[in-house]
Amino acid sequence: MKVIVPVAGKGTRLRPHTHTKPKCLVRVAGKPMLGHLLDRIRGLPIEELILVIDPDEENELCIRQYVEANTPAPVRYVRQLELRGPAHAIALARDFIDRDVLIIFNDTLFDADLSQIDQTPSDGIIWVREVDDPRRFGLVVTEGDRVCRLVEKPEVPPSNLAMIGMYYLKNGPRLMECIERVMKEGRTVKGEFYLPDPLQVMIDEGCHLKAASVQGWYDCGTIDALLDTNRILLQNGHHRVVAATDSVIIPPVYIEEGVHIRRSIIGPYVSIAPQASIENSIIHDSIINEGAVVREALLQRSLIGERACVKGGYKCLNVGDSSTIQGE
Template sequence: MSADAQTPAEPRPQAEAVVLVGGQGVRLRPLTLSAPKPMLPTAGVPFLAHLLSRIRAIGIEHVVLGTSYKAEVFEQHFGDGSDLGLHIEYVVESEPLDTAGAIRNVSDKLSAEDVLVFNGDILSGVNLTDLLDTHRSTAADVTLHLVKVDDPRRFGCVPTDAEGRVTDFLEKTDTPPVDQINAGCYVFRRAVIEDIPAGRPVSVERETFPGLLAAGARVQGHVDSSYWLDMGTPAAFVRGSADLVLGNAPSDALPGSTGRALVLTGARVAEDAVVDSGSTVGARCQVGSGAQVSGSVLFDGAVVEDGAVVERSVVGTGARVGAGAVLRDAVVGDGATVGAGCELLEGLRVWPGVELPPGGVRFTAD
């Protein structure tokens, strides 16, 4: 090779993905005392596995996880990502940096021009290919997935003009001017990420996006009415898991077929028990004679004894629900026991290891 010959540069990937999974999941306690929110068993696998399957399905192979709380759990489970056909890297936040700060914190791992960024607790049916196409066809600096919701009063809203350009970021109000909200999924030009201040907390909605608008950058909205759910509360977690099992929400990671229920290997369900409405019965679980499990999630090793009723609830790893007990909209932590005949209603949460005695006592969150 002559002295002036040059080795061809490696082609840059067309797009990469960043998933922000650093939150503590306070609203989901006690479930998140033992695992980060994106690692909770959801329709048979960690919730994050569903998102990673959708990222891989559109041809993206490089994913960076921005971690913090129980950061080691992610790498212990997913490793380098090769089992999923991915190359996964991990960046740990030493202190909370907010959304934009967390994105900036992983920038050294990125090389593609376009970077898909996901909040790691959102279950969404948005077509990711269409989202990327919107970003590229409009030559946007940042593109936001905006979803239409029935009640935008619970969220800040994001108005757009006739060309789909974002015009403002509005706080929660009783009279929102539009029904579209920030859905927690973005496409950034990598240069925009590199311009985010490093080493301090930065909010995308209060600082980064308004700053881009003020500077005349193109902030594009990709608006749709696809399935969308913030999985941040126990009720939403149960609903999202059920929707994955029922096939209402998309995933390539479901460990079985969609249908009325998902019963994992090693679980034992009595012939006369009823398990339906998208319930998941984890490995080594036991569901007794005459029991009813509806729209619920039983983590591995949970036991539901004869005649018990579990509706829209979560029963943690190794927890036990006694004979004839009733759970409706409840959470039972890992290793806890609900005594025979007890009733847990209206969002009650039982902490790990707690034993509620039998005897027909009614418990409510109030």
């Protein structure tokens, strides 16, 4: 099986953090988003992992260094020189797809049983989740567990089953043919090519795609969503504690080795990366990145970048890498 993961998105809703790192390397619950994804596919029979990346050389180097230290399979990198939508990103890998393919978009994390990939008698799987406001999502309409129609953010939703951004196709080359057809016909949504259009072509031509529910679906696309996902992951087993001096640690938290904590109250729902230093502070429901310094501060619902420095005050902060915030 080949696995395609597009990671070329600019991550504008996660700025300022994506000014200095690729979106997929923004940390949540102790590791980058991409690290959580790699953990979830580890153990699958992967012949090759294909990452679709942007042409920025610094971003590519950061991604390569992280992936090559953590990959569960051989890796190929494909550059997306212009952002023309998710289906266009997938199409860039067409020369390397000669068999079944698993596609995972990196905006969200998931809890799902991927063992059904080997067991399904259908031609493919679209993973879905029931949602409260279906108008915000691309939806599947089913007959039994068979997908019969895909609808993108409808005003009048025909179902509440949202596509989470993960797809498995037994016939990868056929998917590529359908993407190419849709692109030649110019079928876009706001100027971009989306995957539901070629998938609908496959369905209309008799392809049996199954809808499979996930147990969890966690958004990482905005600062608030990232902090919510940090909380959920910590509640569900992604927790770790190290020794702290004259401090109180309230679980669940994820505190990595090399963190300096002194005379502080940490938690619940706090992730702290290596080499961070925290003194005389109270922090909860926050993410503190590598090398950050926090002094005499009370932080909640905050995301503090790498090597950032926060001193004083009561704050809900979103501080980019190598920045300084000082209270009165």
